[in-house]
Amino acid sequence: MCHAAIIGNGIAGITAARRLRALRPDWRISVISGESRYHYSRPALMYIFMGHMRYADTKPFEDRVWADERIELVRDWVTEIDVAASRLRLHAGGTLAYDKLLIATGSQSNRFGWPGQDLRRVQGLYDLIDLHTLTENMRDTRRSVIVGGGLIGVELAEMLHSRGVHVTMLIRETDYWRNVLPAEESAMVSRLIRHEGFDLRLETRLAEILDDGTGAAWAVVTDRGERIEAQLVGLTVGVSPNIDLVRDTAIKAGRGVLVDESLRTNVDNIWAAGDCAEIVRPHVERNLLQQVWYTGKAQGRVAGEAMAGVETRYEPGIWYNSAKFLDLEYQTYGDVRPNPRDGERHLWWEHADGRKGVRLVCDSAGVFIGLNTMGVRYRHEVCEGWIRDRRSIDDVVAQLPQANFDSEFSRRYESEIAATMREQTR
Numbered sequence: 107m108c109h110a111a112i113i114g115n116g117i118a119g120i121t122a123a124r125r126l127r128a129l130r131p132d133w134r135i136s137v138i139s140g141e142s143r144y145h146y147s148r149p150a151l152m153y154i155f156m157g158h159m160r161y162a163d164t165k166p167f168e169d170r171v172w173a174d175e176r177i178e179l180v181r182d183w184v185t186e187i188d189v190a191a192s193r194l195r196l197h198a199g200g201t202l203a204y205d206k207l208l209i210a211t212g213s214q215s216n217r218f219g220w221p222g223q224d225l226r227r228v229q230g231l232y233d234l235i236d237l238h239t240l241t242e243n244m245r246d247t248r249r250s251v252i253v254g255g256g257l258i259g260v261e262l263a264e265m266l267h268s269r270g271v272h273v274t275m276l277i278r279e280t281d282y283w284r285n286v287l288p289a290e291e292s293a294m295v296s297r298l299i300r301h302e303g304f305d306l307r308l309e310t311r312l313a314e315i316l317d318d319g320t321g322a323a324w325a326v327v328t329d330r331g332e333r334i335e336a337q338l339v340g341l342t343v344g345v346s347p348n349i350d351l352v353r354d355t356a357i358k359a360g361r362g363v364l365v366d367e368s369l370r371t372n373v374d375n376i377w378a379a380g381d382c383a384e385i386v387r388p389h390v391e392r393n394l395l396q397q398v399w400y401t402g403k404a405q406g407r408v409a410g411e412a413m414a415g416v417e418t419r420y421e422p423g424i425w426y427n428s429a430k431f432l433d434l435e436y437q438t439y440g441d442v443r444p445n446p447r448d449g450e451r452h453l454w455w456e457h458a459d460g461r462k463g464v465r466l467v468c469d470s471a472g473v474f475i476g477l478n479t480m481g482v483r484y485r486h487e488v489c490e491g492w493i494r495d496r497r498s499i500d501d502v503v504a505q506l507p508q509a510n511f512d513s514e515f516s517r518r519y520e521s522e523i524a525a526t527m528r529e530q531t532r
């Protein structure tokens with residue numbers, strides 16, 4: 107009987123396992139994961155901490171599903187992939203032989219070699235282990251410093267704030283997440299963060315974390331020479347593909363595990379999917395690294411099919427992401443750069459309250475290529491359809507109300523939005 111082993115029970119690994127089971131009822135399937143026995147929803151970490159959700163409710167499947175589907179769950183860390191022998195070495199001792207292997211090991215929090223980064227009470231936010239560490243670290247924490255912006259930084263800030271901890275945020279850019287968000291969205295998030303009572307320090311970098319003499323953090327020093335007291339230092343400067351297991355093996359890696367469009371590595375019986383995979387596409391210069399939930403799910407499905415021997419290919423589709431900055435909802439579709447490229451036009455409407463905004467982007471020929479919404483939620487299928495059908499920007503402006511979820515909002519603001527946008531297309 108063919109044995110398919112999957113390292114990682116995140117959305118990519120678990121989607122692959124279930125797809126594989128559906129296609130290959132007679133194979134043995136094992137999923138090995140060190141973090142937890144059961145798959146849970148990683149984006150819900152903050153809600154577990156803040157008590158909005160029970161851990162049990164973050165598991166998308168009943169525990170019995172795995173026995174029902176004959177998917178063996180192994181709670182352990184893989185310490186080595188022996189490619190030549192097709193065998194995994196496990197932390198608890200012992201080995202696991204496989205015929206086919208999927209690497210779905212996700213990401214790791216970045217650290218950039220700062221002095222003091224390995225002290226106690228210095229941490230990232232990626233998994234349940236970090237959540238546990240955070241709970242422990244909270245005991246003696248009155249003041250914290252979070253280094254780096256982005257989505258995880260603001261989540262960590264909100265989590266700490268909810269327990270009455272003072273939060274200082276050090277951001278390298280001129281505004282929050284300015285390397286990803288256009289100026290107006292970025293400024294909106296910065297305002298909101300300050301309004302919430304966080305001490306936001308822009309254009310400020312971490313220089314050093316200071317030891318309290320017991321091996322724990324007590325303060326940070328910035329590149330401006332300021333010393334800021336912090337019993338807890340959050341490092342949220344992005345994530346990188348977790349490729350630890352493939353280092354020094356025959357499996358090729360770049361930033362992630364290198365795979366082709368069917369997610370197969372250079373080794374015949376090994377695939378990779380989700381955050382850890384870097385997809386090499388023929389005739390496309392830049393490799394594809396996608397580190398969000400829905401792409402992990404889509405890649406997991408393709409990996410399951412490919413391992414089962416079905417001819418399949420990962421199609422990235424139209425980029426989409428959504429998140430929340432505190433209570434501000436953010437959506438992005440298609441190609442919205444932080445700064446317009448040559449010939450590109452960005453149309454922006456912002457509500458007088460400074461908490462709602464819509465950005466439409468078109469190329470030099472007037473073809474709609476993407477949008478951002480802040481504090482307003484648009485319909486996925488409508489926005490995606492406009493981009494897929496290469497609609498003109500004028501069409502999109504005329505049809506904006508079709509995209510809005512909130513009919514009350516549409517009635518009140520859509521004519522104002524359309525007028526503002528039309529003005530900018532002239």
Ligand SMILES: Cc1cc2nc3c(=O)[nH]c(=O)nc-3n(C[C@H](O)[C@H](O)[C@H](O)COP(=O)(O)OP(=O)(O)OC[C@H]3O[C@@H](n4cnc5c(N)ncnc54)[C@H](O)[C@@H]3O)c2cc1C
Binds near residue numbers: 118141150184185
């Ligand atoms: C705090 C936070 C909030 C997020 N919020 C959002 C959001 O709102 N929307 C969104 O789209 N995305 C969000 N993301 C990103 C999203 O969670 C990831 O893109 C997604 O979880 C990646 O899935 P994956 O299956 O590739 O990897 P993972 O979910 O990371 O799963 C990989 C698993 O493999 C295990 N593993 C790794 N190495 C080994 C080993 N050697 N042996 C055994 N097991 C191993 C890990 O412990 C982990 O459990 C968030 C991420 C974080 C950290």
